[in-house]
Amino acid sequence: MSRYIAKRAIRGANALTIEAELMLQKALAEKGPDTPVSFPNTAYYLPVIYGMTGLEVTTLGQLKDVLQHARSLLHPIPADRHWTPYLGETLDSGMAALLAAEVIEAIRFVYGLQPEPLPGFKLAGGTAFTSPDNGHSGNGDGHLNGPIDDIQLRSWGIQLVDGRMPGFAAIVGAAKSNEVAVKIVRELQQRNILIFLSGNVNGRSIIHQLQEEGVEMGYDTYIVPFGTDTISAIYALGFATRSALTFGGLKGGQARDILLYNKERVFAFVLALGEVDDLKYAAAAGAINFGFPVVADTVIPQILPTGIATYEHVISMPWNEIPGKDDMEKAERLVQKCIEVRGVKVKIARVPVPVPYGSAFEGEVVRRADMRIEFGGKYSRAFEYLRMVEMDEVEDGKIEVIGPGFDDIEVGGHMDLGILIEVAGRKMQLDFEPVLERQVHYFINGASGVQHIGQRDIAWIRISKAAAEKGFNLHHLGDILHARFHADFGAIVDKVQVKIITDPALHAEWLAKAREAYDFRNRRLADLTDDKVDEFYSCTLCQSFAPDHVCIVSPERLGLCGAYNWLDCKASYQINPTGPNQPIPKGRVIDENKGYWEGTNSYAKQGSHGSVEEVSMYSIMENPMTACGCFECIVMVIPEANGVMVVSREDSSMTPAGMTFSTLAGIAGGGLQTPGVMGVGKYYLTSPKFISADGGFKRVVWMSSILKKTMAEELKAVAEREGDPDLIDKIADETICTDVDGLLAWMEQVGHPALAMDPMF
């Protein structure tokens, strides 16, 4: 701190605490102490309060204890002369401000004032299943996001842990101009940095600025508008706290560990745009406790010594003094500085296209009205096919568009498209073809204004009018793929050439060849079983976040995040032989049925640093595999039903276990071995080895309907394999029952096979 900051932060913290006390008094009088308080869809109560104090706040009355604690952390403002030290005191006061801010937001939820209403505002839709406009609050548009829920946190989990999403930027205030606001968020998006927005300067927030400029905000674009006041910045720290609880295996009340976890592992920073007032100083002091530095675009005191944060604590980059020929360059430099101060590791592949490019744009939706052209979908056919060829058959960097471009197609029209990628490399293997081909989805989606859905011959690509106006054409699809395959898979592929095929005859010819290949791969995959390979793979990608967790990935059991199967791991090992995916020789079989090998056991012990002794590959009942926090589903034994339920992370409803996904996740995650509970990837459900030691898929008695819906075909095949074609219909879901009694009644009614199976215990 400096004395100036100490003064203002402590003053802000005192004011905020008093405000919270007054609000609480009023709320207690009006609503009563037993009124429930909560943030939507989180198992972590009021997360900062829970993390820092261990208090599991569920009612208004409990907030009194929180504020009492906050008050004990407040200090007097340092004297003008002969002052006593203030750094520790300011950090404590900052923490008090955070606790008070969370109390205030909780009370606002009680009054229905959160998420903050903002007329005319619309959150970006698409895949966001928990954005308030996509379900739960039910009132559609017209308000900001409010706190991020557990589901979204987990779905970002794998990207946060594997470094694709290097961290988050908490932007507070308003930029110098709308143009600058857009540039700053674009710069951050290009680096795949999550952007949290809050605060205002004289009533004007960066949220207003982006809204006016038509920037899509929502989970899908990595831009999350929390609220237009500074208090809503607490949601950023709630997110940070929950990262530690979710992925770090920490418990509520382990404040110091949670804060240190964030300092070491969560690359976040605060970007204060515009004048900084007392409250912002107070919130910044709170954020510094997390090791998050503050960068401002105005004149404020700099705090350059390090220690609470890894690098400098407070940096002032007065806008007019940032070198640069125009505001755009200045914005770029400002973002650069933020990244430097936090030590954020950003990997970006320079992709030569005329539109912004980065993972943050992966979720962007191109609506029909904004669409220049589409390939695939209802009216046309698009496919993508990556094949390995001999070295001399590839001319690296050659990109051909064979057939007409889309210039002559009317706006909003469609055409057929084939993307043929030919790669060669000394380390390339036939098995890696699908691994690489699956990347096409992510690579193409990274371009702003380009949307990619599906894969293989059900690919569906849209190009927006805006992108087309900027000059984006078919050739650029090839440019993207060439650049990204080299950047991400350079260890495997030496040469890449791309053919974009629109010529009808050639399209038909290659589509047929592609289908042959898909077919071949399907058969190969069906053939690839655990007993046919000598080694499994470890996956310790999450260890930067969940230090004691290890995944063991086998051909019939993919990683619990759903992102890495055995082939992916094998390819990843080729790319980086000392990386997170290492071969595990199975070694001597100990128990084939439960899935114990000497090699897997000894690896589990070593990889978990001794916290796990043994791991069974095929059982949920005995030494089940641990999980970090990024699992797609949770499988949990329902003893009364003699079976298991499967809850999707996209399902926020109650389950027969009496807990929602969020609460269950606390039991399943953090690298802990809990018999009867497992976090898994959803495609593991379809594996013949799915809890095969405990009876296999027939044990599934309840399943989130979203799984039934989205995996209908795959599950149907499983039911047939299990010899009970109607099995899926016999599995209950949340529309049928959400308690054990209801479940048992349903099972009786449909004659679920689990009832007749051997007891699980």
Add this chain to the structure above:
Amino acid sequence: MAKKKRTPQEYSADPAAQEMLILAEELGVGTAFHRADEMPPCNIGSAGMCCKNCGMGPCRLTKDGLTGVCGATIDTIQARNLTRAIAAGSAAHSDHGRDMAFTLKAVANGQAEGYVIRDVAKLRTVAAKYGIPIEGRAPEEIANDLADLYIAQFGQQNGKIAPIIRAPKKRQQLWEEQGVIPRGIDREVVEALHRTHIGDDQDPEHILQHAVRTALADGWGGSMIATDISDILFGTPAPILGQANLGVLREDMVNVVVHGHEPTLSEMIVAASQDPEIIAYAQAAGAKGVNLSGICCTANEILMRQGIPAAGNFLQQELAILTGAVEAMVVDVQCIMQALVGIAQNFHTKIITTSPKVRIKGALHIEFDEHKALTVAKEILRHAIDNFKNRGQTRIPDIREKLVPGFSHEYINYMLGGSYRGSFRPLNDAIMAGRIRGVAAIVGCNNPRSQQDYLHTYVAQELLKQDVLLVETGCGAIASAKLGLLLAEAGLEKVGPGLREVCETVGIPPVLHMGSCVDNTRILTVLTQMVEEGGLGDDIDQIPAVGLAPEWMSEKALSIGVYCMASGAYVIFGGTSPVSGMPDKVSDSDLVSRLMSEGWEKIYGGKMEFVPDPDEMIRRTLAHIDKKREALKLPPYDPSRFGKSGDSRVLELEALPLAERQAALYGMSV
């Protein structure tokens, strides 16, 4: 040495002291300064070349090849003399620790009037270090066990004294290998006396090895125990605004000066002085109340905990009486000049001895007993108040300075991160980056043979300009306080650019007052925590740090120097060396000096040297710091890289009229 009388300005760098010394001359009253002029030190004794350990001597070894009557060589004699001094120093500190332990025991058993356990958290932390159960137990039960454990350290005969486990692992291992881990505190002192008796240990290296063990029994034993218990009973210090120098004495109040070393009585006098009954009694006597102040380490104890002003350091004990405004000077143990009684006879001041161990002929003795401490404290104050009416003309110098003391290692940990993130990381980071070049501890006494406070403050100010963070204790800390170096403002004005950034970030003075001389163990704890935090090596001797005692005079200082050395520090003493010998006249008479320097450095990584010239002290300090930085592969010290933090720019901005301020917010256009 010729009898050359010095001027008051030559006696002291402190203007308040100078004023009193001028007065002393006017009144024809002698002080330690004058006596130092009149009493040239014995040059043979001061060089460590005289042995008077038996009736065959004293033997003065002033010529090449001479031995004592028993055949003792000069190096044996020097080692023995030094070891005896260290034994006395270790004994003094440790006996203080013992009394604290007995007080804790009495408090735990409800037998100590007026005392409570003020810092239960520290009690639990300390007890837990030794495996004393703490969960679900009353503080008194824990305190009783801890008191028993601590009392047992003094009489323990075998094994290791308990607090040793608080040193860095690697250091403990080294001590183990060297055979210098104290077995019991008293045992080492007794053995030191035994070994140095006529006809015992006569291998200087072997004698010095035991000197190390005896000193460690102080630093990691008696002194550490004393500090722990003082904090538990009277509260762990945290920053507090206080003031120092003779100007803290008041014309309108009964002035009681507490002087000596132990906080037990003085804390109780603090309590008694605020008692309404006593205040009323003082008012009845025509005073506004009782104004308490301290001298020497008693001052430090109550200054850092209660904010009670310090009237001065060691050499100001006589000068305080010269003001004519002191009704009573209450003394306990250590560093109390017998001359006080004589000088007090010129004024109305009563000298009151209180320790059963210390009586001075001509002084009033009111024996302190911790079982009825408050009663005794009130009795003492009544004597003082009764004496107010006898006050004659007063001459209180109008000189005092504010200071912020109270930097216990617990608070340092807190101040660097607050309740949630407290750690030594920011300190280590600052050293690693080079904002702080290194750390120096400036401790120890005053010595009337040099200019009072000059060496302390000259060295301190020069090191601050070189971005060396200072920690101070004892009389050295009071010297810096008088100059305003213990104020946060000094951290902005009197330091190099890197240290300034750190001071401004944390809000600290550049000189951290860590307590009394017994509290030098706090420095050991800080160094240990710096090692544990990581980045500065795995043992204390790798930290870029130096210990200095520029104006040392007591045997305790020698003990402190040696335990710091054995803990890995480079220790520089000013003044004269008790083992200097006369190498120009008697060959090998500097053998022990060399053993303490190069010899110890090879074994302990620390060394102890005597350097009279302050510029040479500074040079060696910086050279050592830079050497340690280089060994740690830290960037070389380069102040030009730092100094861009701080408030100055925003304060300029705030001074602008509102309209301009809005425009200037985004900086100057470039």
